[in-house]
Amino acid sequence: MENKLESKVNDKLQNMDSEKKEEILSSFDGFKQYLADKVEKADKLGLDQEQIAKAAQKVGDFLAAKEEPRNREEKLLQELWKAGNEEEQHKLAHMLVKLVS
Template sequence: MSILDNFEQWKDFLGDRLEAAQQGGMTQEVINELAYRIGDYLSAEVEPKNAEERLLKALWDAGSEEEQKVLAQLMVKLVQNEGTTH
């Protein structure tokens, strides 16, 4: 089973990668840019595996580049906030 099959596992995976990036000294600006690039890649190349991913893809595809960057930043914020509640 892929981490993309379950949205909670996907968020946990992103949270782990985010924590590693922060511990490695990446700035929030760099993390946000990487999140945007990953979102762009996933939207173009990866078929959504669940309802949450289909929604994110639909939002991504409907948005301008600036809106896509905001969506990427919100995903980063989501996994950051969830990491503080565990």
């Protein structure tokens, strides 16, 4: 299940058009709302917190590697993400999920 979930998240990120990405990332509130919506959908699908955090971690990896921060909050998250090891990034993903839940 986890590999399928990670693959689905990766496909979604790779295929998102730039206009939609800009809409999500233009403000931190927009990013949190997008994440909250995805967490709610994952809950409804019956995914547990660990699975949701792994998906959030995949999103964090993608954003840190391929997107420039659009605001101070995203810049801080990117810096924390890059400074952390995989375990710390996973904990930060859990915290982000908790923040928007």
